[in-house]
Amino acid sequence: MAAPxxxxxxxxxxxxxxxxxxxxxxxxxxxxxxxxxxxxVSKAMVAALLGETPSVLRNVPEIRDxxxxxxxxxxxxxxxxxxxxxxxxxxxxxxxxAHVADIDAHAGASRIPILFCGPLVHRLGExxxxxxxxxxxxxxxxxxxxDVLRQFGAVVDKREGGIRITAPDGLRGTRIxxxxxxxxxxxxxxxxxxxxxxxxxxxxxxxxxxxxxxxAVLQKMGAIIGVDTDRTIRVEGVERLRxxxxxxxxxxxxxxxxxCAALATRGQVFVRGATQPEMMTFLNVFRKVGGEFDVTxxxxxxxxxxxxxxxxxxxxxxxxxxxxxxxxxxxxxLTQADGLSIVHETVYENxxxxxxxxxxxxxxxQVYRECLGSTPCRFGGAQFRHSAAIxxxxxxxxxxxxxxxxxGGFSYLVAALAATGVSRVQGIELIDRGYERFAExxxxxxADVDWTSTSSVPPARGRVPAHV
Ligand code: EPU
Numbered sequence: 001m002a003a004p005x006x007x008x009x010x011x012x013x014x015x016x017x018x019x020x021x022x023x024x025x026x027x028x029x030x031x032x033x034x035x036x037x038x039x040x041v042s043k044a045m046v047a048a049l050l051g052e053t054p055s056v057l058r059n060v061p062e063i064r065d066x067x068x069x070x071x072x073x074x075x076x077x078x079x080x081x082x083x084x085x086x087x088x089x090x091x092x093x094x095x096x097x098a099h100v101a102d103i104d105a106h107a108g109a110s111r112i113p114i115l116f117c118g119p120l121v122h123r124l125g126e127x128x129x130x131x132x133x134x135x136x137x138x139x140x141x142x143x144x145x146x147d148v149l150r151q152f153g154a155v156v157d158k159r160e161g162g163i164r165i166t167a168p169d170g171l172r173g174t175r176i177x178x179x180x181x182x183x184x185x186x187x188x189x190x191x192x193x194x195x196x197x198x199x200x201x202x203x204x205x206x207x208x209x210x211x212x213x214x215x216a217v218l219q220k221m222g223a224i225i226g227v228d229t230d231r232t233i234r235v236e237g238v239e240r241l242r243x244x245x246x247x248x249x250x251x252x253x254x255x256x257x258x259x260c261a262a263l264a265t266r267g268q269v270f271v272r273g274a275t276q277p278e279m280m281t282f283l284n285v286f287r288k289v290g291g292e293f294d295v296t297x298x299x300x301x302x303x304x305x306x307x308x309x310x311x312x313x314x315x316x317x318x319x320x321x322x323x324x325x326x327x328x329x330x331x332x333x334l335t336q337a338d339g340l341s342i343v344h345e346t347v348y349e350n351x352x353x354x355x356x357x358x359x360x361x362x363x364x365x366q367v368y369r370e371c372l373g374s375t376p377c378r379f380g381g382a383q384f385r386h387s388a389a390i391x392x393x394x395x396x397x398x399x400x401x402x403x404x405x406x407x408g409g410f411s412y413l414v415a416a417l418a419a420t421g422v423s424r425v426q427g428i429e430l431i432d433r434g435y436e437r438f439a440e441x442x443x444x445x446x447a448d449v450d451w452t453s454t455s456s457v458p459p460a461r462g463r464v465p466a467h468v
Contacts, residue, residue: 180378
């Protein structure tokens with residue numbers, strides 16, 4: 001069995017409970033429906049805390065991250081109901097403090113609690129944030145978040161097991177320059193500034209489509225927010241916000257993941273719900289590699305031409321660049337391209353750990369500390385193996401592999417589909433965090449898969465209970 005992935009001193013502990021057995025070697029062919037973006041839905045749920053009336057979020061996927069945030073809202077007195085499939089109603093009328101131990105027990109694997117800070121301080125005058133989890137793809141510090149909160153006037157008190165945030169003089173608008181266009185820190189500013197006293201100007205903001213959808217939600221709630229083309233966001237704080245009614249934008253990471261499955265297996269997938277504007281950068285790369293696609297009002301059909309794929313050089317970047325979360329399934333597809341591809345990861349320092357197990361399946365991937373690509377990045381000169389050279393085409397063989405993290409894990413499924421023979425993919429409950437009903441979708445695409453659980457503890461399925 002391939003060793004669990006991980007490098008740079010990071011240990012990856014993967015629960016061995018759930019195993020997906022994949023008989024690979026046949027092209028995927030069919031339709032999958034993709035719903036709201038994981039990296040937007042969870043933030044929109046946090047935004048509901050800021051309103052004085054209930055919020056309605058639509059197009060919500062059944063993923064574990066939604067279950068976690070539902071639970072966290074419930075702990076803070078927000079009444080969350082699911083009147084219909086994909087619809088959440090969140091009533092924040094009785095927001096209250098949660099017990100620290102409960103937050104900790106609940107939030108273990110999620111980084112979302114850090115975004116509760118601003119809304120909770122506005123509502124209750126304080127917030128307690130436990131130590132954060134999330135995928136192990138680098139150090140993933142929260143220094144930008146804490147610096148930003150301090151600039152709003154918050155007092156950050158580090159304690160054992162977490163951080164207590166208070167604001168004795170209230171939260172006040174401020175001028176912030178982010179050292180890097182961090183998605184989370186930008187969301188932190190938005191969720192705090194909308195009800196802070198006075199004006200906030202944020203320079204160097206991230207402008208991912210999920211962030212712009214959060215801006216849309218906040219505007220529906222009564223916030224006043226302007227987004228300039230030079231990464232400057234301006235917020236005029238208001239005293240009160242109301243609930244919103246909003247349909248989440250489609251998950252562009254899941255869309256690209258299925259597209260890469262089509263490329264790697266020489267098949268075709270119609271992704272129902274996929275929209276072109278958020279996918280433009282990916283679509284250009286998909287075409288350069290040799291894939292074909294048709295955009296319709298209902299979604300996007302991704303096809304492999306059947307002939308050899310073309311290699312390419314690219315680097316991941318913040319929006320509008322090529323997403324870091326698109327990188328892993330694309331790397332698997334590039335193992336089937338005719339020649340040498342280069343991928344330079346510039347967002348996270350440690351996002352190639354997953355390639356080790358691919359080597360065991362027959363892929364030829366070498367990772368380097370150097371910035372391979374046109375633009376040196378902030379990791380250049382450090383010890384991080386953040387560039388990959390992928391030689392193709394290589395025939396992939398089935399293997400026993402252990403899921404290292406969410407995106408790396410899905411890319412293993414793509415590799416297993418493309419490989420000849422049987423693969424046993426262990427720890428697939430990590431994939432449940434961000435891919436809705438993926439085993440059912442694989443079956444709908446004609447894949448030969450079998451899901452077994454070796455754990456005595458039944459795994460969460462990412463379903464949102466009707467009433468929490
Ligand atoms: N960073 C810091 N300090 C901070 C915050 C970030 O140094 O306080 C660094 C990070 O270590 C990283 C870079 O800034 O090197 C970018 O991190 P960012 O804050 O943009 O990422 P994030 O908000 O933690 C979100 C998504 C990630 C996605 C990134 C980039 C969520 C819940 N997570 O993370 O999604 O890769 O933005 O687009 O929205 C995933 O879905 O699998 C995933 C990891």
